[in-house]
Amino acid sequence: xAPQVHIKGSIRRHLITMLLIGAALLAVLLYFVVQSVARQxxxxxxxxxxxxxxxxxxxxxxxxxGEIMIDLPYSAFSMLGDVSxxxxxxxIRLNDEFLSGYEDLTPIRSNGRSPRTFGSMDFRxxxxxxxSLQRPIFLGAKSGTLDVTVAQTMDGQRKKLARxxxxxxxxxxxxxxxxxxxxxxxxxxxxxxxxxxxxxxxRRGPGDLRPVEAPVPAEMAPLVSSLNSFMQRxxxxxxxxxEFIAEAAHRVRTPLAVVRTRAETTLRRVEKPENRQxxxxxxxxxxxxxxxxxxxxxxxxxxxxxxxxxxxxIDLPALVIDLVESLKPLSELRDVELKVGALEPSQIAGxxxxxxxxxxxxxxxxxxxxGQEGRVDVSVLRQGExxxxxxxxxxxxxxxxxxxxxLKRYARGENVAGIVGSGLGLTIVDQVVRAxxxxxxxxxxxxxxxxxxxxxxxx
Amino acid sequence: MRFLLIEDNVELxxxxxxxLSLDGHxxxxxxxxxDARDHCATADYxxxxxxxxxxxxxGRTFLAEHRxxxxxxxxxxxxxxxxxxxxxxxxxxxxxxxxxxxxxxxEFEARCRAVLRRRGGVAxxxxxxxxxxxxxxxxxxxxxxxxxxxxNRELRLFEIFVNSPGQIxxxxxxxxxxxxxxxxxxxxxxxxxxxxxxxxxxxxxANIVTxxxxxxxxEV
Numbered sequence: 001x002a003p004q005v006h007i008k009g010s011i012r013r014h015l016i017t018m019l020l021i022g023a024a025l026l027a028v029l030l031y032f033v034v035q036s037v038a039r040q041x042x043x044x045x046x047x048x049x050x051x052x053x054x055x056x057x058x059x060x061x062x063x064x065x066g067e068i069m070i071d072l073p074y075s076a077f078s079m080l081g082d083v084s085x086x087x088x089x090x091x092i093r094l095n096d097e098f099l100s101g102y103e104d105l106t107p108i109r110s111n112g113r114s115p116r117t118f119g120s121m122d123f124r125x126x127x128x129x130x131x132s133l134q135r136p137i138f139l140g141a142k143s144g145t146l147d148v149t150v151a152q153t154m155d156g157q158r159k160k161l162a163r164x165x166x167x168x169x170x171x172x173x174x175x176x177x178x179x180x181x182x183x184x185x186x187x188x189x190x191x192x193x194x195x196x197x198x199x200x201x202x203r204r205g206p207g208d209l210r211p212v213e214a215p216v217p218a219e220m221a222p223l224v225s226s227l228n229s230f231m232q233r234x235x236x237x238x239x240x241x242x243e244f245i246a247e248a249a250h251r252v253r254t255p256l257a258v259v260r261t262r263a264e265t266t267l268r269r270v271e272k273p274e275n276r277q278x279x280x281x282x283x284x285x286x287x288x289x290x291x292x293x294x295x296x297x298x299x300x301x302x303x304x305x306x307x308x309x310x311x312x313x314i315d316l317p318a319l320v321i322d323l324v325e326s327l328k329p330l331s332e333l334r335d336v337e338l339k340v341g342a343l344e345p346s347q348i349a350g351x352x353x354x355x356x357x358x359x360x361x362x363x364x365x366x367x368x369x370x371g372q373e374g375r376v377d378v379s380v381l382r383q384g385e386x387x388x389x390x391x392x393x394x395x396x397x398x399x400x401x402x403x404x405x406x407l408k409r410y411a412r413g414e415n416v417a418g419i420v421g422s423g424l425g426l427t428i429v430d431q432v433v434r435a436x437x438x439x440x441x442x443x444x445x446x447x448x449x450x451x452x453x454x455x456x457x458x459x
Numbered sequence: 460m461r462f463l464l465i466e467d468n469v470e471l472x473x474x475x476x477x478x479l480s481l482d483g484h485x486x487x488x489x490x491x492x493x494d495a496r497d498h499c500a501t502a503d504y505x506x507x508x509x510x511x512x513x514x515x516x517x518g519r520t521f522l523a524e525h526r527x528x529x530x531x532x533x534x535x536x537x538x539x540x541x542x543x544x545x546x547x548x549x550x551x552x553x554x555x556x557x558x559x560x561x562x563x564x565x566e567f568e569a570r571c572r573a574v575l576r577r578r579g580g581v582a583x584x585x586x587x588x589x590x591x592x593x594x595x596x597x598x599x600x601x602x603x604x605x606x607x608x609x610x611n612r613e614l615r616l617f618e619i620f621v622n623s624p625g626q627i628x629x630x631x632x633x634x635x636x637x638x639x640x641x642x643x644x645x646x647x648x649x650x651x652x653x654x655x656x657x658x659x660x661x662x663x664x665a666n667i668v669t670x671x672x673x674x675x676x677x678e679v
Contacts, residue, residue: 253561254471254539256561257562260563262477264564280635328573329556329566329569329570329572332573333565333566333612334639335611373610
């Protein structure tokens with residue numbers, strides 16, 4: 001089971017949020033900028049038209065016989081746009097003396113330098129924009145300054161501005177949408193190398209501890225390099241523990257071999273019955289300890305390999321033939337007939353070393369416990385989706401006590417007194433079988449004898 | 460038989476040599492791969508016993524060389540490792556068999572016998588005593604024109620008698636050599652096997668006789 005991963009935040013979500021906030025701010029800014037520029041441009045164009053209109057009136061002012069004649073040109077008002085939309089006012093004054101137009105429309109006085117001044121004001125309850133132009137005029141005694149003020153209501157202007165507003169709102173909003181889309185794409189592509197790395201690491205087999213070599217973005221380099229160095233260390237310590245298992249076996253077994261060989265030689269020379277008995281017991285004790293050491297190491301090895309299972313296709317019948325061949329001398333020693341029964345062609349996925357170890361343990365047990373001149377039959381059968389390896393003997397079988405679980409560590413049947421064993425054999429077998437998704441069953445045959453069945457899923 | 464034992468542990472080597480000598484075998488001991496190569500170059504062996512971890516290299520290197528030289532002498536690997544991959548590895552490299560230390564000499568002999576049988580035997584695996592011929596490898600007894608196939612324990616028991624005709628063996632000694640030490644058998648079990656051998660020998664002039672209070676011996 002993979003340990004639980006604590007999740008806090010998401011880089012992608014964070015990235016998207018930040019980009020969206022940025023996009024929203026920019027969109028609002030864009031909206032205001034566009035609106036203010038539009039307002040300014042509209043104002044300027046209105047001012048220009050008002051000024052042009054006032055200029056046209058001024059240009060038409062003529063002095064005839066010392067009198068000012070002003071013929072209001074039609075164009076002066078038509079250029080102000082659709083008259084039905086807007087109301088246009090004007091006032092003409094000479095030296096502040098009202099001549100024509102709307103008397104209450106007062107000109108805006110600037111500091112006097114520029115001949116044109118513009119302004120906004122309330123006039124008859126409406127906001128208007130006015131432009132005032134002055135021109136000196138020579139009338140003899142009445143010489144002075146002719147002042148023309150043209151004003152226009154701002155309804156049309158306001159409508160135009162509202163249109164601009166809407167447009168800039170739309171521009172801002174589409175800008176926001178576009179940026180959001182880009183943010184999502186950017187976030188996805190920014191996190192893609194991470195997903196790719198995660199996928200490539202989780203796709204690996206449990207024993208695959210090679211460093212990650214695919215190129216990664218610079219930001220991920222520290223992560224990948226510490227991952228690589230972690231795997232390096234793991235590989236090293238795995239190799240060390242494997243080495244340790246082998247080394248321990250060597251250290252324990254070689255001195256035991258010396259003692260056992262010496263004891264056997266001694267037994268051949270000793271004549272006195274009580275001395276013979278002592279040496280015999282010594283040999284038994286040595287056998288017991290070497291078998292236990294072997295099985296403890298097997299147990300460690302099996303645990304180690306089962307944790308790092310790398311399944312390969314195994315030809316079970318071929319494996320059985322090899323094992324039976326190699327165990328034959330052992331069975332012959334006890335005059336036990338070890339035979340291969342039915343071998344139905346079948347393949348399973350697993351670790352060959354573990355499967356071999358398990359099957360060897362089961363056959364070994366059968367040879368050991370089946371008694372004088374017994375028979376052991378090994379067969380491989382296909383049962384639907386499963387492959388069964390069956391080891392049968394004609395010995396005393398398993399003890400009847402249903403309470404006793406022989407698969408537990410160091411558990412031994414009650415009817416095996418006098419036979420050397422560690423009680424780890426079936427535990428190891430069970431461990432191997434379960435690591436391969438199979439089951440171990442042991443039972444007694446009706447006609448007598450034990451029957452051990454290992455079932456594996458076939459492949 | 461003539462063995463070459465390649466084992467760097469001096470004590471274990473000496474113990475094995477001593478034990479094999481008891482059965483009348485000749486054993487040369489090499490403590491390194493270099494030693495072993497010298498021995499192989501100067502003498503012919505019936506069987507080579509090879510340890511894996513040696514001071515000047517891996518026993519598997521020797522094995523590969525040995526096979527490359529097309530030397531037909533069978534090799535049994537002695538390994539202290541329990542890991543099966545090791546065993547599989549040496550068989551792939553051309554070892555005839557392997558045995559895990561510490562080993563039971565009965566099992567060891569059984570493996571030697573099986574290996575030599577597969578290889579077609581060695582000179583002198585036939586022993587003639589009086590009117591009977593005994594093939595120690597095949598386990599056959601040739602008496603009066605008949606071949607009798609002995610079972611393993613009968614074979615080993617008969618081998619003990621045949622190798623030392625006239626010598627008296629006590630039941631207790633025979634039990635030790637016939638049964639593995641983890642089996643609880645009474646000395647009377649020997650009587651069964653002696654009985655069977657006697658039945659096989661009815662047509663021969665040789666016989667296994669009981670020496671009251673002492674044991675059995677083969678009379679030719």
